[in-house]
Amino acid sequence: MSANNKQFLFNQIIWMGISIGISLAISVILPFPISLLAIIGIFILLNYYMRKRMMRRMGMGGGMFGSMSPSSMFGDSSLKYYCMSCGTQHKQAACPKCGSKMKRVGS
Numbered sequence: 526m527s528a529n530n531k532q533f534l535f536n537q538i539i540w541m542g543i544s545i546g547i548s549l550a551i552s553v554i555l556p557f558p559i560s561l562l563a564i565i566g567i568f569i570l571l572n573y574y575m576r577k578r579m580m581r582r583m584g585m586g587g588g589m590f591g592s593m594s595p596s597s598m599f600g601d602s603s604l605k606y607y608c609m610s611c612g613t614q615h616k617q618a619a620c621p622k623c624g625s626k627m628k629r630v631g632s
């Protein structure tokens with residue numbers, strides 16, 4: 526997994542270099558307002574292409590949530606629930622000690 530992340534970062538840097546090169550070339554070739562429009566258009570296309578490529582490689586349509594693991598999105602591994610009336614830490618709907626359903630979230 527970390528090797529994939531490294532590869533991903535490496536790709537990002539390469540793409541950044543390519544897009545900077547392209548935008549520099551365009552700003553030299555074309556006059557100002559047109560070059561800006563062309564750069565924006567190319568950036569949008571490149572972004573779209575990269576996103577599609579990444580998603581296919583990762584095997585999912587995660588989009589902006591692609592880098593997050595399901596446990597960090599939905600998990601409560603770092604969250605703890607405490608009973609509001611007696612302070613017992615529990616994960617049930619109702620407190621096992623006093624039966625209160627009022628809970629507060631702590632870490």
Ligand SMILES: [Zn+2]
Binds near residue numbers: 609611612621622624
């Ligand atoms: Zn309780």
